[in-house]
Amino acid sequence: MARKRPSPALGTTIVLEYDSKILAGNPLGDPHSRKVGVWLPPGYDGGVVRGKTSRRGKRYPVLFDLVGYTGSGLAHLNWRPFDENVPERVARLTHERKMGPCIVVLPDCFTSLGGNQYINTSAMGRYADHLIHEIVPFIDREFRTLASREHRGLFGKSSGGYGAIVHGMLYPSCWGAVANHSGDALFDFCYLTDWPRTLNELDRFRKRRRMPGRMDVPKDERGANRGVDDGRARRFLEFVWGKEKLSDGEAHALMNLAMAATYDPDPKAPLGFRLPFNLETGEIIAARWKQWQKHDPINMVSTYKANLKTLRLIYIDCGWRDQYYLHYGARILSKRLAKAGVKHVYEEFDDNHSSIDYRMDVSLPLLYRALKP
Numbered sequence: 001m002a003r004k005r006p007s008p009a010l011g012t013t014i015v016l017e018y019d020s021k022i023l024a025g026n027p028l029g030d031p032h033s034r035k036v037g038v039w040l041p042p043g044y045d046g047g048v049v050r051g052k053t054s055r056r057g058k059r060y061p062v063l064f065d066l067v068g069y070t071g072s073g074l075a076h077l078n079w080r081p082f083d084e085n086v087p088e089r090v091a092r093l094t095h096e097r098k099m100g101p102c103i104v105v106l107p108d109c110f111t112s113l114g115g116n117q118y119i120n121t122s123a124m125g126r127y128a129d130h131l132i133h134e135i136v137p138f139i140d141r142e143f144r145t146l147a148s149r150e151h152r153g154l155f156g157k158s159s160g161g162y163g164a165i166v167h168g169m170l171y172p173s174c175w176g177a178v179a180n181h182s183g184d185a186l187f188d189f190c191y192l193t194d195w196p197r198t199l200n201e202l203d204r205f206r207k208r209r210r211m212p213g214r215m216d217v218p219k220d221e222r223g224a225n226r227g228v229d230d231g232r233a234r235r236f237l238e239f240v241w242g243k244e245k246l247s248d249g250e251a252h253a254l255m256n257l258a259m260a261a262t263y264d265p266d267p268k269a270p271l272g273f274r275l276p277f278n279l280e281t282g283e284i285i286a287a288r289w290k291q292w293q294k295h296d297p298i299n300m301v302s303t304y305k306a307n308l309k310t311l312r313l314i315y316i317d318c319g320w321r322d323q324y325y326l327h328y329g330a331r332i333l334s335k336r337l338a339k340a341g342v343k344h345v346y347e348e349f350d351d352n353h354s355s356i357d358y359r360m361d362v363s364l365p366l367l368y369r370a371l372k373p
Contacts, residue, residue, distance in 0.1 A: 009042040010091045013077060016142070020134055026125035027272050028112045036135060037073050037106035038143065039087040041094060044101075059144045061102045061371040063364070064131070066156030066163040069115035069255055073106030089360055098361075099368035103143055107135050112241065113258035114251070117184070118163030119170075119295070123265035123272035124258075128167070132174050146373060148176075150312070153367045155179035157356065158326075161316075165297050165333075168311050169304035177313035177370040179363035182322060182353055185297045185329030191259060192284075193325070194252055199282055201253035205235035217281065224279035227288040229270040232279065233257060237271075264291040298332045305340040313370035314344035315363050319351035326353065 016036045023032040045057045065086055067073055076086040084092065086104060093099045109116040109127050120126040140147040154164040154175050161183025168178040184190055203210075207230070223230040237257070240250055261273040276288040293299055301308070308314065314337070318330035327348060334346035345366070349359065 009095065010087060011042045012040040012044065013087050014038050014040070015074065015077075018135065018138055020130055022126050022130045022134055027123055028125070030111050030125065034108040035074055036108065036138075037077050038139070039090065039104040039106070040143070041101035041103065042091070044103075044144070057144055059146045059373075061100075061151040061153070061368065061373070062105060062139060062145045063102055063367060063371075064105045064107065064136075064152070064154050066107075066109075066118055066154060066160030068156070068158030068160050069258070070251075071115065071160075072108045072110040074108060076106050083355075083357065086357075086360075089357065090364060093361065093364055099365040100372055102368055102371075103139070103145060105135070105139055107131060111258070113237075113261055114254045115159055115258055116163070117159055117166075117259070117262045117295075119166060119262065121262050121265045121273075122267050123261035128171070131167075132171055136174060146371075149174055150176045151371045151373065153177040153179070153313070153371050155181070155360070155363055155367060156183070157181040157359075158353065159184060162297065165314070165316070166295075166300070168314060169297075169300055169307055172307040172310045175311070177311055177315075177367050179313075179315040179367055180317075181356065181359050181363065182318045182326050182330070183297070183316070185326060185333050187292050187296045187329075189325040189328055191256065191292070192289075195256060195277055196282060197249055198253040198256045199277060199279060201249050202232045202236055202279060205232040205239065207231055221278060221280035225281070225283075225285075227264075227269075227274040227276065227285045229275060230279060231270075233271060233275065259292070263295045264288055296329075298329060298336055301333070301336040301340050301342070305342055308337070308340070308342045313366055314342065315347075315366055316344060317347040317349060317359055317362070319353065319356060320348045321350070321352045323352050323354075 018034050018036050020032045020034060065076055078085055090104055094101055111124055116127050118127055120128045152175055154167055156164045161180035164178040165180040165183055167175055240246055240254055260275055264274045266274050274288050276285055316330055318327040320327050337344050
């Protein structure tokens with residue numbers, strides 16, 4: 001879209017606040033009161049009326065929007081230059097009759113580690129349970145939804161795409177269709193290759209400053225070779241939490257710590273999670289990396305293929321120039337889905353990982369058709 005143009009009838013966007021019991025007391029001390037964006041389509045009678053009075057009239061399918069790392073659902077409500085936010089996009093697609101009216105929910109699952117993969121972890125909080133057992137019933141109570149998994153879907157990009165496909169695997173009783181845009185997969189490519197830079201960032205917060213000259217590596221690596229923080233990760237987090245602007249290296253280091261907290265939590269370890277590398281030598285710790293690989297979608301297909309087969313739609317796409325190399329993971333994911341006999345749609349496009357919301361023009365109509373009454 002080269003220019004901002006007059007929008008069709010935009011429907012109604014409201015922001016609610018939900019006081020979560022599940023997120024209360026989460027390990028990071030993040031807020032348990034969360035704002036939830038909800039977009040109601042044009043024609044939703046009494047658009048801002050909620051509760052008992054909203055039960056009268058037409059009911060709608062519901063799409064949940066899972067944002068990527070560093071995002072929150074409310075960010076998808078922001079005005080955007082030369083582009084559409086999510087409500088504007090859905091309103092246009094509905095106006096053009098490429099999809100029918102639906103309700104769109106934009107939850108907030110942001111954390112102090114910069115984001116979320118939308119699964120339960122003792123190191124960050126039970127965000128899958130928060131979505132399924134709190135936000136979904138809350139939306140069904142407050143709005144005229146078609147309150148069943150056959151009419152409820154998920155879509156997301158990057159970490160949100162990961163959340164969508166993994167929720168389809170783990171929680172098919174809640175979700176009927178999923179769309180995964182450039183979701184995390186093939187961890188050996190998308191995470192492993194970025195860890196050397198993260199080790200350099202963490203090294204700045206080593207207890208003893210490095211000095212030129214002879215080194216005693218066996219002595220230096222004591223406490224840094226067991227997959228637990230020797231204090232440098234804690235000091236790094238304290239540093240970045242005190243900054244307003246992170247460097248690219250700092251942001252990616254924070255992301256890798258968030259992934260460690262997601263994929264290898266350990267309540268007995270410092271910070272509540274384990275690290276997959278020897279912090280001094282950079283050697284991979286095989287037992288720790290194995291824990292990450294258990295959460296890789298390409299490795300989960302065989303275990304959850306029966307659940308995946310119940311979904312009305314699995315849509316996956318990725319740009320073939322993705323700078324995190326996620327197109328390779330997407331291809332393997334598609335290959336393994338096909339081998340398991342799981343029907344799905346896989347598309348590639350000529351772009352990278354950034355600014356690809358225009359791909360929703362493909363996925364959202366497909367989701368609506370899969371979930372419509």
